[in-house]
Each structure stands twice: as C-alpha cells, then as structure tokens.
Amino acid sequence: MTFLLAHLGPTGTYAESAAIAWATHLKHQTQEEVCLLPCASIAQTLRMAAEQQVDFAVVPVENSIEGSVTVTLDTLWQLDSLRVQQALVLPISHALLSCAPTLQYVQTVYSHPQALAQCQGWLEKNLPTVQLVPANSTTEALQFLSTDETVAAIASQRAAELYNLPVLVHPINDHPDNCTRFWVLSLKPLSVGSHTSLAFSLPANVPGALVKPLQLFAKRGINLSRIESRPTKRSLGEYVFFIDFESSIAMDSVRSVLEELQNCTETLKVFGSYNISFVDSTKT
Numbered sequence: 001m002t003f004l005l006a007h008l009g010p011t012g013t014y015a016e017s018a019a020i021a022w023a024t025h026l027k028h029q030t031q032e033e034v035c036l037l038p039c040a041s042i043a044q045t046l047r048m049a050a051e052q053q054v055d056f057a058v059v060p061v062e063n064s065i066e067g068s069v070t071v072t073l074d075t076l077w078q079l080d081s082l083r084v085q086q087a088l089v090l091p092i093s094h095a096l097l098s099c100a101p102t103l104q105y106v107q108t109v110y111s112h113p114q115a116l117a118q119c120q121g122w123l124e125k126n127l128p129t130v131q132l133v134p135a136n137s138t139t140e141a142l143q144f145l146s147t148d149e150t151v152a153a154i155a156s157q158r159a160a161e162l163y164n165l166p167v168l169v170h171p172i173n174d175h176p177d178n179c180t181r182f183w184v185l186s187l188k189p190l191s192v193g194s195h196t197s198l199a200f201s202l203p204a205n206v207p208g209a210l211v212k213p214l215q216l217f218a219k220r221g222i223n224l225s226r227i228e229s230r231p232t233k234r235s236l237g238e239y240v241f242f243i244d245f246e247s248s249i250a251m252d253s254v255r256s257v258l259e260e261l262q263n264c265t266e267t268l269k270v271f272g273s274y275n276i277s278f279v280d281s282t283k284t
C-alpha cells in the first residue's frame, strides 16, 4: 500500500517541508510507502483529501506573525468532512532569492501573500519602491528568476537549493521566531489528542449570543488557545467562530461542553482532537 499526501506546491514550499515531516512519521509508524502530491492551491489540497483522491492533506492554518490562513479555515468550514489528525509547527525563515547581482537591480518581488506580509518591514526598509506580486505559493514564481535579473522571490533556503537559485539576503522575516502551524487532515474519524479545534455559527445576532458558548469553556476550566471569526458569507455582520482549546475530546468536561454547545449554536463542526509536534526544519 502507498499513502498519498497532498500539499501546496510546486516542490520546495514550506507546506512540502511539513508534508515530508508527516511522511517520515507515517513511514516509520506503518512501514508503508508515502507519495507526496503537490497541488496548485490550499483549497485544492483540501479538496483532494475530501474527494478521497489522497489519504492526507497538509495545510498551513496559522502563522505567528500574520495569524490565520483564512482560506484553510473557510474551506474546512465548507467541506465539513475532514478531521485534523496532527498539528505540526514549522520554523519559517525566509530568504530573498534572485539572480540580480545586488538589491538595486530588483524591481519585482513575488511570493505567497503570507510570506510577503511576514517580511513587510524588511521590504519597506530595503526595497521600498519594488512591485510586490502575490503568488499561490512561495515557489510558484521561481521559474521566472533565472531569465530575469530584475525579479526576486521570497522563499526558503531549501527552495533555493532545489531550484539552484542564488540567495541574495537571508533571513528577511520581520521576527526571528517566525513559525507556522500546519494541520494534517484526512477523512478518518475523530482521533484523540491534547488539543481540540471546532467552529460554530450563532442562531441569532443578539447581545450575549457569543458569551453563552464561551462561558461553557470557562465554567469547566478549559483554556482556549485561539479564537478567530470569519464571515459566514451569507450576510454582512454574520460570523463563524473558530476555536482551539487545550483539552482532549476524550475528557468528560469536553464532552459536556460539546453537548451543551449544541443548544446555543446554530451549526457546530468539530474539526478534530490532535497532538502538536515541532518540526526540526533542518531535517526536511
């Protein structure tokens, strides 16, 4: 048997590094082969798993500088079938890749919007007049670099090695402890781990509507580690709330909260209960 694992491509993305870490773990645990499948977008990566074309999808969910990866949250809410099996935290250290002899030659910088945002301060200080062009991933634009000395891209040092491209400056992220949390998702049923993630919409936009669900966690001493709101896209001012908390779904207190949440939410979706591991980026 061979496990198929989808991630954002082309090869050399941070998502691929996270996928390699999960593939290594999976191989070790099952002794089976694992094959990586690069996808054109994060939404497509998730759909591949939801449509059973792959066994796992590895997608970014949150960055320590820029916050949530909203396309991941929105797509998961829509798909409704994928469960988080594991969280992986990857250190992110961006480099400026270019064939330009010096920074003065650079006129255009490509990258994923998350990467551009994570280097915003550095770009303003060192390349204030360049055009910033968002791409589907940090590696999508690397193909243009070898033929145009005015072009640069923000990607990893690993990507520079894979594509045999020069690193002009490294590191360029605004905060040295930059890291991104990835989720490994599959159609497998809910598992049990140290953290749990869910999302809900509210039955009515009235005073106290959000307090009720939040009080259920507080009452049982369950610590929330993230709360994020996203528009329902049905009407202006209506939101879906994404919540992560530091407790396992196997605990009685969590089971009670989930039961009671049914009474004060409109739609409730539990994404999973999973453990978090930290990836050593030098090994991916």
Ligand SMILES: O=C(O)C(=O)C[C@]1(C(=O)O)C=C[C@@H](O)C=C1
Residues within 6 Å of the ligand: 008, 012, 013, 014, 015, 016, 060, 063, 069, 092, 112, 114, 115, 136, 137, 138, 139, 180
């Ligand atoms: O473009 C990539 O290399 C990705 O893996 C995507 C992504 C993201 O969406 O957050 C992953 C990690 C970094 O935060 C920058 C970009």
